[in-house]
Amino acid sequence: MGRLLIVSNRLPVTVKAGRGGAVEIQLSTGGLATGMKGPHERLGGLWIGWPGDLEGLSAAARDEADARLAEHRLVPVPLSADEIARYYEGYSNAILWPLFHYSAARLPPEVSGFDVYERVNARFAGAVADQWREGDLVWIHDYQLMLVPAMLRERLPGARIGFFLHIPFPSSEIFRLLPQRERLLEGLLGADLLGFHTSTFVRHFASSALRLVGATTEVDRVRWRGREVRLGVFPMGIDAAHFDALARSPEVEERARAHRAEGTPILLGIDRLDYTKGIQRRLLAYEALLRAHPELRKKVRLVQVAVPSRENVEAYRELRDEVDALVGRIHGEYATPGWSPIHYLYRGLAPPDLVALYRAADAVLVTPLRDGMNLVAKEFVAARPDGDGVLVLSEFAGAAAELAEALLVNPYDVEHTAEVFHRALTLPEDERRTRMALLRERVLGHDVHGWARAFVAALEQVEAAGGRVETAPSPPAVLRAALARARAAPRLGLLLDYDGTLVPFAPTPDLAAPDPALLELLRALAARPGTQVHLVSGRRRESLQRWFGALPLGLHAEHGLWARPRGGTWQAVPIPEARWRAPVLGILRGFTDRTPGSIIEEKTAGLAWHYRSADPEYGAAQAKELSLHLTELLREEPVEILPGDRVLEVRPRGVDKGRAVGLALGAGDGSLLVAMGDDRTDEDLFAALPEGSLAIHVGPAPSRAALRVADVRAARAALADLLSPA
Numbered sequence: 228m229g230r231l232l233i234v235s236n237r238l239p240v241t242v243k244a245g246r247g248g249a250v251e252i253q254l255s256t257g258g259l260a261t262g263m264k265g266p267h268e269r270l271g272g273l274w275i276g277w278p279g280d281l282e283g284l285s286a287a288a289r290d291e292a293d294a295r296l297a298e299h300r301l302v303p304v305p306l307s308a309d310e311i312a313r314y315y316e317g318y319s320n321a322i323l324w325p326l327f328h329y330s331a332a333r334l335p336p337e338v339s340g341f342d343v344y345e346r347v348n349a350r351f352a353g354a355v356a357d358q359w360r361e362g363d364l365v366w367i368h369d370y371q372l373m374l375v376p377a378m379l380r381e382r383l384p385g386a387r388i389g390f391f392l393h394i395p396f397p398s399s400e401i402f403r404l405l406p407q408r409e410r411l412l413e414g415l416l417g418a419d420l421l422g423f424h425t426s427t428f429v430r431h432f433a434s435s436a437l438r439l440v441g442a443t444t445e446v447d448r449v450r451w452r453g454r455e456v457r458l459g460v461f462p463m464g465i466d467a468a469h470f471d472a473l474a475r476s477p478e479v480e481e482r483a484r485a486h487r488a489e490g491t492p493i494l495l496g497i498d499r500l501d502y503t504k505g506i507q508r509r510l511l512a513y514e515a516l517l518r519a520h521p522e523l524r525k526k527v528r529l530v531q532v533a534v535p536s537r538e539n540v541e542a543y544r545e546l547r548d549e550v551d552a553l554v555g556r557i558h559g560e561y562a563t564p565g566w567s568p569i570h571y572l573y574r575g576l577a578p579p580d581l582v583a584l585y586r587a588a589d590a591v592l593v594t595p596l597r598d599g600m601n602l603v604a605k606e607f608v609a610a611r612p613d614g615d616g617v618l619v620l621s622e623f624a625g626a627a628a629e630l631a632e633a634l635l636v637n638p639y640d641v642e643h644t645a646e647v648f649h650r651a652l653t654l655p656e657d658e659r660r661t662r663m664a665l666l667r668e669r670v671l672g673h674d675v676h677g678w679a680r681a682f683v684a685a686l687e688q689v690e691a692a693g694g695r696v697e698t699a700p701s702p703p704a705v706l707r708a709a710l711a712r713a714r715a716a717p718r719l720g721l722l723l724d725y726d727g728t729l730v731p732f733a734p735t736p737d738l739a740a741p742d743p744a745l746l747e748l749l750r751a752l753a754a755r756p757g758t759q760v761h762l763v764s765g766r767r768r769e770s771l772q773r774w775f776g777a778l779p780l781g782l783h784a785e786h787g788l789w790a791r792p793r794g795g796t797w798q799a800v801p802i803p804e805a806r807w808r809a810p811v812l813g814i815l816r817g818f819t820d821r822t823p824g825s826i827i828e829e830k831t832a833g834l835a836w837h838y839r840s841a842d843p844e845y846g847a848a849q850a851k852e853l854s855l856h857l858t859e860l861l862r863e864e865p866v867e868i869l870p871g872d873r874v875l876e877v878r879p880r881g882v883d884k885g886r887a888v889g890l891a892l893g894a895g896d897g898s899l900l901v902a903m904g905d906d907r908t909d910e911d912l913f914a915a916l917p918e919g920s921l922a923i924h925v926g927p928a929p930s931r932a933a934l935r936v937a938d939v940r941a942a943r944a945a946l947a948d949l950l951s952p953a
């Protein structure tokens with residue numbers, strides 16, 4: 228097996244210039260860096276990332292830092308001061324971070340820095356490609372590197388690439404605010420496997436992929452541009468055994484005892500100083516607790532430890548001032564000479580100090596306004612081998628999806644949160660222990676090592692399934708050879724679907740008129756010696772006549788119900804009277820009224836309900852219901868119900884596009900037939916082709932066609948190729 232290449236913005240250690248410019252290496256804080264450290268140590272391989280701001284280090288000191296990082300299998304990707312300002316502090320942390328945490332109001336008036344974000348992502352992709360060897364797995368992490376999967380896919384088409392997002396993926400209504408939304412989605416869709424903490428984030432991602440780039444989505448996968456990308460829920464764990472063992476160590480027990488010596492119960496908050504963590508509202512709720520319960524004054528204290536984070540980003544500087552002011556106000560109001568209501572520490576703590584606080588706390592308050600997971604909640608639980616202690620947890624932390632035995636709060640409801648703090652302080656011991664036992668079972672049973680193993684195993688499986696090539700375009704050499712055969716044929720018949728094959732889909736059928744380049748291409752093909760061209764469409768004959776009537780083409784409308792030979796007149800296949808038509812029309816009208824953006828297309832023999840311009844998810848759900856309804860109603864009728872690309876069609880049985888094949892071969896001149904189409908109705912056309920014909924499917928959907936091109940542009944290029952000399 229190959230190695231695991233972990234790729235993240237920040238390495239688990241940060242290099243700094245110490246005294247006199249000496250190299251200083253510290254552990255990084257933050258969930259990703261602390262969390263992935265254990266799996267990196269265990270799984271081997273390399274970790275590629277930013278080593279921190281190297282300002283103030285001489286060239287020799289940087290070499291020394293590189294050598295020390297290499298000892299730990301860490302590969303640095305240095306960033307310049309400008310890149311740190313515009314890629315890290317700018318686009319990543321002043322734009323993506325607030326937006327993904329639903330803080331749209333924090334976006335600057337102008338979203339800038341994407342060019343640098345792109346450049347740095349390309350640098351990361353280059354650094355990975357330099358290290359990659361056949362068989363290696365690539366695991367990219369988080370929002371700072373969302374373009375890397377596609378950039379890497381381009382450089383290493385055969386690599387297995389996974390991506391995990393540590394923060395929430397927001398609702399598509401929020402995500403779509405980003406000017407670069409399509410680029411970011413396309414970047415992510417370069418991966419084979421995309422992992423998220425919760426099923427809600429998976430759902431939001433799939434919804435954005437469907438709505439913004441038109442990907443085909445299912446619960447656990449997305450199909451796009453001929454590739455299949457798996458989606459998975461992987462709730463991240465912590466190194467639970469490590470926290471448990473540290474919490475049992477005599478050193479930590481001693482420190483925890485010292486914390487408790489004062490005798491007043493401890494409420495504890497541990498956070499990166501970040502506006503998403505809900506520190507201000509937590510302080511307000513604590514203030515409300517002291518106001519509503521005077522008996523708790525002098526009888527409780529809140530220890531709030533906030534580790535400095537992203538200090539060059541304005542919102543974080545403002546937050547620091549706001550928290551300082553709030554702490555000052557609560558002190559001013561409630562402190563007495565012998566009692567401080569809040570112990571506020573603005574720094575990071577070493578692991579034993581952190582765990583001693585977890586061990587000493589009566590309740591830990593994890594009240595983010597929005598959080599991907601929140602590892603503090605899990606660390607606290609793992610650090611309680613004594614089985615006591617209460618976890619208060621925001622319902623907006625990803626962890627809430629797993630830790631149902633915590634006391635859950637809505638942090639926006641400050642008064643209620645205060646009451647939950649009170650409840651945490653007064654919960655009977657039995658209940659505390661029951662809840663903690665269940666929480667520990669979950670946290671100890673699903674640790675970060677199991678999490679990493681599950682992700683890597685899923686990534687390996689994606690490769691084993693080989694799903695991604697199934698619907699990929701035919702290799703260029705294969706397509707070229709087929710087209711060369713067509714060019715060499717003395718007589719050639721082209722059977723071409725229209726929508727989705729020769730033109731891209733438009734919001735409504737009438738807007739998909741042919742452009743001059745297409746008309747020219749069809750004219751040239753029809754003028755090619757020995758060549759007949761047929762358009763085989765599900766459209767009404769009026770549209771085909773209006774657009775193509777003047778061209779020397781065979782026209783086939785309504786899936787072959789109507790046909791007009793080249794230079795001839797329209798003729799229809801006789802069909803029985805359609806008793807079903809009026810009631811079906813009534814039902815379609817009802818669905819159209821209830822589904823904004825949908826329309827009915829009335830054809831001679833069939834009826835089509837288009838929902839391309841409706842909300843994609845609601846439209847699809849309505850189509851499913853409509854289909855069930857019609858299937859039941861039309862059981863005895865000689866009709867078929869055909870789901871197409873955002874259309875549901877009812878048409879008489881026995882009339883399908885295959886009929887065009889017979890008409891095209893009518894002359895019995897031994898033509899080689901080439902058929903092209905993109906949806907299910909074109910499968911009838913492909914099925915009716917005589918042996919030796921060429922069937923070319925357009926797009927990524929499953930098809931019986933032996934050849935495949937990616938999209939309309941590629942379909943037209945293939946047709947244009949037929950015009951070059953044999």
Ligand SMILES: Nc1ncnc2c1ncn2[C@@H]1O[C@H](COP(=O)(O)OP(=O)(O)O[C@H]2O[C@H](CO)[C@@H](O)[C@H](O)[C@H]2O)[C@@H](O)[C@H]1O
Pocket residue numbers: 256257258259261262393394463497498499532533534574575576577581598599600601602603606
């Ligand atoms: N004062 C202090 N001193 C020492 N250590 C401190 C500290 N304050 C915090 N830490 C440590 O920093 C880490 C913070 O992890 P979190 O999960 O809370 O959030 P973060 O937002 O960094 O991570 C992102 O990634 C993680 C992992 O995926 C997601 O849980 C999260 O939602 C997402 O925002 C914890 O390991 C904690 O112990």
Ligand SMILES: O=P(O)(O)OC[C@H](O)CO
Pocket residue numbers: 236237256257258259260369393536537
């Ligand atoms: O300090 P940062 O900016 O690397 O952020 C730390 C968090 O873990 C981001 O997921």
